[in-house]
Amino acid sequence: MTNLTSTILCAVLASASLTADTTINNQTASPVRMTVTANIQKDKRAPEITKADVSVNKGKQRLEVLDWTPAKGDQAGLELFFLIDDSSSWRIGGQLQELRDFINTQAPATAIGVGYARNGTVEIVQNFTADHELAAKALRLPLGYAGAYGSPYLSVTDLIKHWPETANRREVVLISDGIDRAHRGRNALTNPDVDTAARAAQRTGSTIHTIYFPGVGHARHNYFVATYGQNGLAKLSDLTGGETFSLLLHTPVSFAPYLGELERVLDNQYILTVAARPGRKASLQNITVKTEVAGVDFSTPDAVWVPAAK
Numbered sequence: 001m002t003n004l005t006s007t008i009l010c011a012v013l014a015s016a017s018l019t020a021d022t023t024i025n026n027q028t029a030s031p032v033r034m035t036v037t038a039n040i041q042k043d044k045r046a047p048e049i050t051k052a053d054v055s056v057n058k059g060k061q062r063l064e065v066l067d068w069t070p071a072k073g074d075q076a077g078l079e080l081f082f083l084i085d086d087s088s089s090w091r092i093g094g095q096l097q098e099l100r101d102f103i104n105t106q107a108p109a110t111a112i113g114v115g116y117a118r119n120g121t122v123e124i125v126q127n128f129t130a131d132h133e134l135a136a137k138a139l140r141l142p143l144g145y146a147g148a149y150g151s152p153y154l155s156v157t158d159l160i161k162h163w164p165e166t167a168n169r170r171e172v173v174l175i176s177d178g179i180d181r182a183h184r185g186r187n188a189l190t191n192p193d194v195d196t197a198a199r200a201a202q203r204t205g206s207t208i209h210t211i212y213f214p215g216v217g218h219a220r221h222n223y224f225v226a227t228y229g230q231n232g233l234a235k236l237s238d239l240t241g242g243e244t245f246s247l248l249l250h251t252p253v254s255f256a257p258y259l260g261e262l263e264r265v266l267d268n269q270y271i272l273t274v275a276a277r278p279g280r281k282a283s284l285q286n287i288t289v290k291t292e293v294a295g296v297d298f299s300t301p302d303a304v305w306v307p308a309a310k
Contacts, residue, residue, distance in 0.1 A: 029275035030307055031066055035169050035207055036289055037241065037299040038268045046268060049293055056274045058287050067273035075271055076109040077168035079128055082139070083159060085176035086118040087146035087215040092175070095213075095255040100136035102259045111168070114138040117155030119147030120182060128164075144216045150181035153193035153232065156208065160200045169269065170206040171242070173262070177215040178229030194232045198239040202284055203305040209265070210237045211258055212246035223249075241301040265299075272300075278309040 040046050051068040069075050082099065084092070103112050111128040112135035126138035152174060163170060180191055201208050210233035214226075226249050237244040243265055245258040252258070276285060284303040291298060 028278070028309060029064070030278045030309075031273050032276045032304050032306055033271060033273050034205055034301060034304050035071070035171075035241065036270045036272045037207075037243075037265050038270065038291075039297050039299055040268060041295060042264070044295055047293055047296065049270070049291060049296065053291050053293050054272065055290050055292075056272070056287055057290075058276070058285055061277075063277075063287065064275040065272070066275055067271070069271045071169060071266075071269040071271055076107060077166070078107075078110040078266065079113065079163075079166065079168045079170050080106070080110055080266075081113040081115065081128075081159065081163075081172045083122065083152075083155065083172055083174045083176075084114075084116050084139075084142055085146070085152050085155075085174075085213075085215060086116045086123070086143045087150055087179075087181065087217065088142040088144075088175065088177070088213050089216055089251070090141055090144060091251055092213055093141050095252070096139050096141070098255045098259060099139055102255075102263070103136040104132050106132055112136075115159065116140075116142065117152050117174075117176065118143070118145065118150065120149035120151050120154030120158065122155050122159045122162075146181040146215070146217075151193050152176040152178060153180065153191070153197040153236065154182065156197040156236070157193070157200045160197075160204055160206055163204065163206070165204075169271075170204060171266075172201075172206060172208045173211065174208060174233070174236075175211045175213050176229075176233065177213060177226065178210070178231070178233035179215060179225060180229070180232070181217070189231070189235075191228075191232060194235055198236055199284060199303075201236075201240040202301045202303045205301075205304070206240065207242045207301070208236050208240045209242040209262060210234070210244045211252075211255065212244070212249075214249070214251050239302050241299045243299070274304075276304065276306045278306050280308060282306065282308040 056063040114126040115122040115124040
């Protein structure tokens, strides 16, 4: 716990040095931090990516890159929350040991949390802890019941709303079929809860990774409803810079390939700080992050939260 505390303290101090407004070209700009994943082919060695290799734009406006730091060393702090839909099929029991093994192999700077989505909220069975064995033991079989307001997206929003504020990376692994059993919108493109969860994640710099796993009940047998659920998971991950994993609408035999890819994602992340132009009101601003380094593309949230001008 001492090493983790030191890591968090260093990250907080580093963040504090970038929180003051900066004057650029006689305009006040607010430093905004975000997590960026560098995607590299599996058979290729990760190239060196420097600050000069990164370009950030808001529309046609080029934003200044203030800092570009690999999420390693004193910047390796990570809070990783496993959120399992309580409406998931009991067959997930065959993958729980794979999840435990993954949790137990995480770096010391990674704090793990575990919870279950039900009734549009989250039952937290393990708060963030650096004791990975303790977190792994908290995993249980889902109840096979979604509750009265069974929307995994409402649960994601609830989780983010109660997430303590730190300078660490914030990432969620949501395991669900994505079906909104609260019936607030079957189509992922029009479901307000998907968009609300995405905006909450973007506002707090949270990355949502999703793993499709079929749930219980009649809804999962409806091809259109099941497809909309899977599309909702994919949309949520895409908007927040995360990865989505599925075997079409089939039950995955193993989570191992997904977790191996997730480990590659976590190992190839950077902390990007840009000088954003604040408006009269705090708001989400759409930005794009690119590089011309060969064989590399970035996964980023579609928008970042920019505080109001002072």
